Amino acid sequence: MNKTLVLLCAMIVSGITLMTSCSKDSKKAGLEYMPDMYRSPSYEVYSPNPLFKDSMSMRLPVEGTIPTNFVFFDYPNTTEGYEAASRDVKNPLESNPENLAEGKRLFEIFCVHCHGSKGQGDGSIVALGKFPPPPSYSKGASSRGGLMKELTDGKIYHTITYGVNLMGSHASQLNPTERWKVVQYIHELQHDGEPITATADSTKATTDPAKATALVK
Numbered sequence: 102m103n104k105t106l107v108l109l110c111a112m113i114v115s116g117i118t119l120m121t122s123c124s125k126d127s128k129k130a131g132l133e134y135m136p137d138m139y140r141s142p143s144y145e146v147y148s149p150n151p152l153f154k155d156s157m158s159m160r161l162p163v164e165g166t167i168p169t170n171f172v173f174f175d176y177p178n179t180t181e182g183y184e185a186a187s188r189d190v191k192n193p194l195e196s197n198p199e200n201l202a203e204g205k206r207l208f209e210i211f212c213v214h215c216h217g218s219k220g221q222g223d224g225s226i227v228a229l230g231k232f233p234p235p236p237s238y239s240k241g242a243s244s245r246g247g248l249m250k251e252l253t254d255g256k257i258y259h260t261i262t263y264g265v266n267l268m269g270s271h272a273s274q275l276n277p278t279e280r281w282k283v284v285q286y287i288h289e290l291q292h293d294g295e296p297i298t299a300t301a302d303s304t305k306a307t308t309d310p311a312k313a314t315a316l317v318k
């Protein structure tokens with residue numbers, strides 16, 4: 102075979118390929134080499150799916166699924182849950198200066214404007230007269246009984262997770278590890294103030310929702 106013949110054959114073959122691989126219908130791909138390589142038989146994330154009753158391709162996780170490394174806090178947002186957490190739950194983090202420093206940093210972002218830098222319930226929004234003072238961590242009494250100074254790991258963690266009365270939940274702002282670091286820092290603040298003298302006044306402002314709402318407005 103001489104060179105011209107080889108060239109001619111190559112031109113004929115590529116000409117036929119070009120002609121047959123194109124289609125007049127713009128919606129049709131024409132002749133495709135190994136079409137599965139281009140068009141996956143799998144369903145697209147948002148495409149309807151006849152295999153499921155609800156026709157959703159993207160499935161929900163099986164009920165009860167827990168993300169990796171998720172720490173389960175199985176205590177409901179009730180007084181019983183609060184007491185049970187107090188009894189059973191201990192801070193799983195090591196008590197060290199790094200965790201304490203991070204707890205302080207987070208406290209000064211998320212809590213300080215109400216609780217004050219020393220945890221005395223005199224944060225900036227309280228000073229403005231827009232919010233009733235939360236009880237002091239070292240001198241006040243908890244609205245759920247007992248002294249703030251004696252709040253346990255579990256009670257503080259429960260409070261950060263669910264909130265209490267006027268204090269909202271901080272679960273979406275702080276992940277469990279961060280919450281535990283803040284808990285460690287609260288324990289520091291519990292021992293900062295003057296000797297314990299729990300007064301009725303320290304909780305009165307926050308336990309009267311009508312008065313509290315008026316103040317918030």
Ligand code: HEC
Binds near residue numbers: 211
């Ligand atoms: C919007 C203001 C506000 C913010 C922000 C806030 N708190 Fe509070 N907190 C309160 C008030 C008010 C109370 C008293 C609620 C009551 O007992 O009626 C309280 C109570 C508490 C208590 C005592 C709970 C108990 O068992 O009596 C703890 C502990 C606490 N807060 C921790 C925190 C921590 C930690 C943060 C930050 C992650 C935080 N709070 C952020 C207002 C706030």
